[in-house]
Amino acid sequence: MLAAYALLYASPYGLRVLTVAGVYALAAIGFQIVFGLGGALSLAHGAFFGVGAYATGILGSQLGWTFAATFPLSILAPFLLALLVGLPVLRLESHYFALATLGIAQVVLLLAVNSPGLTGGANGLPGVPGVLLFGWAVPRGLPLAAVVWGFVAAGGALAWSLARGRWGRALTLVRDDPLAAGTLGLDVGRLRLGAFALSAVYAGAAGALSVHTQRVVSPEVLEFPVMVSVLAIAVVGGRGRVAGAVLGAVLLVHLPEWFRFLERSYLIVYGAALLATIVLAPEGLTGLLDRLFPPRKRVLPVAKAPPAVAIEGGPVLLVEGLRKSFGGVRAVDEVSLTLEAGTITGLIGPNGSGKTTVINLISGLERPDAGRILVAGRDLAGKRPDRIARAGIARTFQAVSLPEGATVLEAVAAARLERDRGVAAAEAHALWALERLGAADLALRPCADLPAALRRRVELARALARQPAVLLLDEPAAGLTDAEKAELAGHLRAIAAAGTALLVVEHDMGFLLPLAGHVLCLDQGRTLYDGPPAGVRSDAAVVAAYLGEDAP
Numbered sequence: 001m002l003a004a005y006a007l008l009y010a011s012p013y014g015l016r017v018l019t020v021a022g023v024y025a026l027a028a029i030g031f032q033i034v035f036g037l038g039g040a041l042s043l044a045h046g047a048f049f050g051v052g053a054y055a056t057g058i059l060g061s062q063l064g065w066t067f068a069a070t071f072p073l074s075i076l077a078p079f080l081l082a083l084l085v086g087l088p089v090l091r092l093e094s095h096y097f098a099l100a101t102l103g104i105a106q107v108v109l110l111l112a113v114n115s116p117g118l119t120g121g122a123n124g125l126p127g128v129p130g131v132l133l134f135g136w137a138v139p140r141g142l143p144l145a146a147v148v149w150g151f152v153a154a155g156g157a158l159a160w161s162l163a164r165g166r167w168g169r170a171l172t173l174v175r176d177d178p179l180a181a182g183t184l185g186l187d188v189g190r191l192r193l194g195a196f197a198l199s200a201v202y203a204g205a206a207g208a209l210s211v212h213t214q215r216v217v218s219p220e221v222l223e224f225p226v227m228v229s230v231l232a233i234a235v236v237g238g239r240g241r242v243a244g245a246v247l248g249a250v251l252l253v254h255l256p257e258w259f260r261f262l263e264r265s266y267l268i269v270y271g272a273a274l275l276a277t278i279v280l281a282p283e284g285l286t287g288l289l290d291r292l293f294p295p296r297k298r299v300l301p302v303a304k305a306p307p308a309v310a311i312e313g314g315p316v317l318l319v320e321g322l323r324k325s326f327g328g329v330r331a332v333d334e335v336s337l338t339l340e341a342g343t344i345t346g347l348i349g350p351n352g353s354g355k356t357t358v359i360n361l362i363s364g365l366e367r368p369d370a371g372r373i374l375v376a377g378r379d380l381a382g383k384r385p386d387r388i389a390r391a392g393i394a395r396t397f398q399a400v401s402l403p404e405g406a407t408v409l410e411a412v413a414a415a416r417l418e419r420d421r422g423v424a425a426a427e428a429h430a431l432w433a434l435e436r437l438g439a440a441d442l443a444l445r446p447c448a449d450l451p452a453a454l455r456r457r458v459e460l461a462r463a464l465a466r467q468p469a470v471l472l473l474d475e476p477a478a479g480l481t482d483a484e485k486a487e488l489a490g491h492l493r494a495i496a497a498a499g500t501a502l503l504v505v506e507h508d509m510g511f512l513l514p515l516a517g518h519v520l521c522l523d524q525g526r527t528l529y530d531g532p533p534a535g536v537r538s539d540a541a542v543v544a545a546y547l548g549e550d551a552p
């Protein structure tokens with residue numbers, strides 16, 4: 001459609017606007033990667049655009065270099081800058097990250113304005129050469145528009161395939177639930193840094209092409225309106241979607257042109273049109289199109305058992321002298337436990353006795369103050385959650401959190417993204433896990449539609465899909481009916497029978513004691529009882545601290 005418009009109808013001015021729309025589409029595709037997929041509101045995107053623009057401007061205008069040299073360097077410069085600043089700023093949480101990236105943008109702008117020798121200062125640099133492709137000086141108008149949109153097509157195809165593949169899926173999970181992502185073996189920091197750096201590549205390319213279109217570079221390319229336009233394009237087009245970036249860019253760049261006949265009141269109408277789009281289609285134009293023309297139901301893959309993490313001989317998990325304090329609170333105090341393959345161990349104790357902290361320490365979400373956590377003889381105490389997950393430890397959470405926008409199959413397949421070669425294999429393995437828990441019929445349902453009990457089942461399937469050597473479950477029976485608890489107990493027995501070692505935190509003794517082969521009771525972080533389930537109810541200390549005299 002765009003090609004037909006460009007070839008048949010567009011005036012020279014129209015072609016110029018279309019070229020600018022292409023430049024913004026390219027920048028917005030990059031922004032979709034870091035903001036849409038990765039969930040990080042990077043306000044440095046405009047700065048990366050400007051760095052690409054200035055690299056082309058300085059090298060082209062001051063040094064007379066041609067496109068073949070300036071374009072790669074205009075991509076490389078923002079990429080390297082993103083790697084450099086990404087390491088510290090990506091550690092920050094949402095709005096602090098946004099503020100830090102805004103700071104980066106301001107610093108880059110100040111540098112550009114205050115280095116007149118290099119950048120031309122506030123006046124910028126004129127005389128930037130046009131695009132030179134294989135010896136052909138691409139003229140403005142249709143040829144330049146075609147070249148820019150060629151870059152949009154190539155960049156869009158790459159981003160689209162990345163977004164649909166393992167990397168894009170993993171990034172989406174990092175956006176939706178970074179804690180779970182780590183415990184599913186995904187290196188959250190690396191994924192975020194990769195998304196940030198790749199987004200800078202797109203911004204740099206767009207900045208370079210914008211300078212070739214204007215033939216001058218000035219501090220305008222680094223000012224906030226560029227950033228705001230890219231953000232508006234991503235939101236209006238549809239967050240995380242390549243098609244959204246293209247649709248949003250074409251619309252937002254053309255809207256002011258279409259409303260120009262309104263003269264002074266055009267900005268009001270432009271603003272109202274933007275607001276109306278956001279209110280009527282909060283998930284963006286591509287989301288609106290999906291609602292009007294729902295995608296066809298997909299076919300389920302053939303289920304396939306994933307390979308298990310095998311740990312040969314001896315206990316699969318040995319915890320020794322684990323300690324953790326939060327300020328003055330000793331949450332875990334000298335706790336030791338041993339898990340053998342194929343066994344179920346119960347971890348009980350009053351509220352606040354340290355049970356969840358033990359699971360958090362073992363799975364790497366908290367760093368122990370002291371103690372060893374040995375898996376297959378290797379001490380993993382204090383290691384990152386993804387490294388611990390890769391060693392064969394999986395877990396569920398007390399408060400189940402599933403990616404609301406995903407289907408059950410996609411949510412469970414997230415557990416396999418780090419291990420399997422592609423999304424298809426991950427989904428086949430995910431379906432196997434769902435089948436084992438009698439939940440295959442949920443596969444295509446959106447997670448957002450599920451009642452609490454089924455959400456727990458899906459989360460368990462996600463942990464099981466990792467085929468872990470050790471499975472840590474935090475109150476898996478909470479909120480279940482008696483029938484659902486009985487069914488869950490059957491599933492847990494089957495998982496243990498297949499060789500996994502289970503550590504189950506639970507308050508429901510009627511559920512846990514018949515299930516567990518061994519029980520630990522904590523009180524104020526210390527081990528109060530460590531023995532067979534049969535002795536729990538008659539242990540005076542456990543009764544006094546936890547069960548009470550009237551326990552059933």
Ligand SMILES: Nc1ncnc2c1ncn2[C@@H]1O[C@H](COP(=O)(O)OP(=O)(O)OP(=O)(O)O)[C@@H](O)[C@H]1O
Nearest residue numbers: 326329330331349350351352353354355356357358
């Ligand atoms: N991140 C944290 N920061 C500060 N204090 C914490 C943190 N996590 C846990 N605690 C404290 O550590 C102690 C143990 O908490 P934990 O959640 O491990 O208990 P629990 O046995 O799992 O309780 P429940 O049965 O209610 O889930 C509590 O006093 C709690 O307030």
